[in-house]
Amino acid sequence: MKHGLFVFTRDLRVQDNQALAAIARQVDRLDCLYIADPADQQPGRYTCRGQGIHARRFLQQSLSQLQQTLQLFGQHLHIQEEESLTAVCRFVQARKINLVGQSAPFGVYEQALTARLAQKLAAMGVDFQTSWQHTLFDRSQLPFDLTDLPKHFTPFRQLVEPLFSAVPPVERVILLPPPGAAPEQKMTLSNAGQPGNTLAFQGGCQAGAAHLHTYFNTDAPLTYKDTRNALDCPQSSTRFSPWLAFGCLSVRQIWQRLRQFEQDKGANQSTYWIKFELLWREYFHWYLQRYQSQVFRFAGIHSQPPLTSFHAGRFAKWCMGNTPYPLVNAVMRQLNQTGYISNRARQIAASCWLNELQGDWRYGAAYFQQQLIDYDVAANWGNWQYLAGVGADPRGGRWFDLHKQRRLYDPQGQFTRRWGGEDCDPQLDHQDAADWPLPDADANQPGRESE
Numbered sequence: 531m532k533h534g535l536f537v538f539t540r541d542l543r544v545q546d547n548q549a550l551a552a553i554a555r556q557v558d559r560l561d562c563l564y565i566a567d568p569a570d571q572q573p574g575r576y577t578c579r580g581q582g583i584h585a586r587r588f589l590q591q592s593l594s595q596l597q598q599t600l601q602l603f604g605q606h607l608h609i610q611e612e613e614s615l616t617a618v619c620r621f622v623q624a625r626k627i628n629l630v631g632q633s634a635p636f637g638v639y640e641q642a643l644t645a646r647l648a649q650k651l652a653a654m655g656v657d658f659q660t661s662w663q664h665t666l667f668d669r670s671q672l673p674f675d676l677t678d679l680p681k682h683f684t685p686f687r688q689l690v691e692p693l694f695s696a697v698p699p700v701e702r703v704i705l706l707p708p709p710g711a712a713p714e715q716k717m718t719l720s721n722a723g724q725p726g727n728t729l730a731f732q733g734g735c736q737a738g739a740a741h742l743h744t745y746f747n748t749d750a751p752l753t754y755k756d757t758r759n760a761l762d763c764p765q766s767s768t769r770f771s772p773w774l775a776f777g778c779l780s781v782r783q784i785w786q787r788l789r790q791f792e793q794d795k796g797a798n799q800s801t802y803w804i805k806f807e808l809l810w811r812e813y814f815h816w817y818l819q820r821y822q823s824q825v826f827r828f829a830g831i832h833s834q835p836p837l838t839s840f841h842a843g844r845f846a847k848w849c850m851g852n853t854p855y856p857l858v859n860a861v862m863r864q865l866n867q868t869g870y871i872s873n874r875a876r877q878i879a880a881s882c883w884l885n886e887l888q889g890d891w892r893y894g895a896a897y898f899q900q901q902l903i904d905y906d907v908a909a910n911w912g913n914w915q916y917l918a919g920v921g922a923d924p925r926g927g928r929w930f931d932l933h934k935q936r937r938l939y940d941p942q943g944q945f946t947r948r949w950g951g952e953d954c955d956p957q958l959d960h961q962d963a964a965d966w967p968l969p970d971a972d973a974n975q976p977g978r979e980s981e
């Protein structure tokens with residue numbers, strides 16, 4: 531009797547979960563586990579907390595929908611809040627597991643952790659298998675070696691576009707082996723806030739599938755290219771990113787549904803542009819695999835770091851949405867309140883931090899990492915590098931003229947008003963007596979004698 535364990539990570543779905551299907555095919559009994567490692571809640575090098583509240587709630591909802599979905603297959607989801615390696619090894623030992631499987635991770639830290647897990651399991655005599663499934667294409671399909679990944683997006687796109695019809699089909703899971711013992715108790719995550727919350731997105735594979743269905747049952751995909759830059763309109767872009775980030779939806783499920791839409795309603799520039807944007811995601815995922823920890827370096831993939839620095843006061847103002855730039859304030863307040871901002875809003879806020887506020891791009895990226903509901907290590911750090919001029923941008927960085935952006939995307943000021951962006955400090959930097967003592971004022975302090 532072969533007893534398997536599948537460890538869910540950023541693949542919180544059953545359908546089109548090839549890593550799950552691969553393990554399920556090989557075992558007689560299967561346990562399913564999710565580990566919420568407290569390390570994810572710890573502050574990072576540039577942040578004062580780990581995963582933000584929006585992403586945490588989305589995760590909690592995703593786990594509860596995964597639990598429900600697994601039950602339909604006669605399965606359970608065990609959830610443990612513990613250091614990952616210890617949790618897996620204890621589970622394996624306690625239940626006499628022979629084979630452990632999980633998705634191959636795409637994050638650098640997660641890859642190092644998985645390598646350590648592989649070593650530990652090997653020492654315990656337990657088989658361990660991973661399957662890569664975060665991208666449209668498999669690595670073997672790429673028409674170049676990863677070390678030759680084009681340095682810019684356009685040549686990458688031109689090389690992979692001929693492969694559009696070769697995107698592997700979605701894997702349908704119909705059966706899962708029976709489970710081992712049921713979880714001792716139903717677990718909910720700590721620090722996930724109240725269940726009835728004001729999230730703009732509902733986490734989970736069922737909610738993701740419903741959104742996929744709803745989006746492609748409207749005509750919104752036919753106008754995507756014209757509407758995608760809107761700052762605050764739910765139908766203006768696909769809004770798949772939170773479900774993609776947690777793996778509640780696979781990118782191939784979206785691709786397949788989009789192709790179906792094109793067959794039914796016709797392809798146009800807008801439906802092509804959704805593919806174009808999914809290729810940006812694809813590019814940054816392979817970019818992370820190619821450049822690994824360089825994606826977090828100040829100089830990025832280049833040799834010269836930018837001429838920016840860290841200004842504590844400016845950073846605090848930017849994070850809180852209290853800069854002299856009302857549009858940026860509105861964006862940052864929307865980010866803080868909802869965890870989601872549009873692509874255009876991300877570019878505007880990032881450009882302000884980099885150019886007007888002259889900030890170190892890594893702090894901006896880390897703040898987005900903390901706040902975004904759809905945080906994806908490859909897309910976030912890749913885009914920040916791009917804008918900061920230390921990544922894949924052939925033009926060496928981007929500056930978005932804030933007046934022009936406001937004229938183009940918020941001409942009536944509705945978005946800015948909605949998020950309270952006008953309510954701000956008109957002055958960027960302040961000096962007070964602590965920084966710049968005033969001799970006269972000091973002289974008048976009681977208890978001080980003049981020389």
Ligand SMILES: Cc1cc2nc3c(=O)[nH]c(=O)nc-3n(C[C@H](O)[C@H](O)[C@H](O)COP(=O)(O)OP(=O)(O)OC[C@H]3O[C@@H](n4cnc5c(N)ncnc54)[C@H](O)[C@@H]3O)c2cc1C
Nearest residue numbers: 767768769770771807808811873876904905906909910913
């Ligand atoms: C500074 C900055 C940080 C970002 N951080 C993230 C992040 O952490 N997670 C994330 O998913 N996206 C990130 N993006 C990319 C993009 O802004 C979001 O994917 C998009 O706004 C999500 O909304 P949507 O699903 O409606 O996108 P749509 O416009 O509908 O696009 C469809 C899908 O294509 C992909 N996509 C679109 N634009 C990009 C892009 N520029 N780079 C990579 N993939 C893209 C996403 O998977 C998205 O869901 C970032 C962009 C910038 C400029």
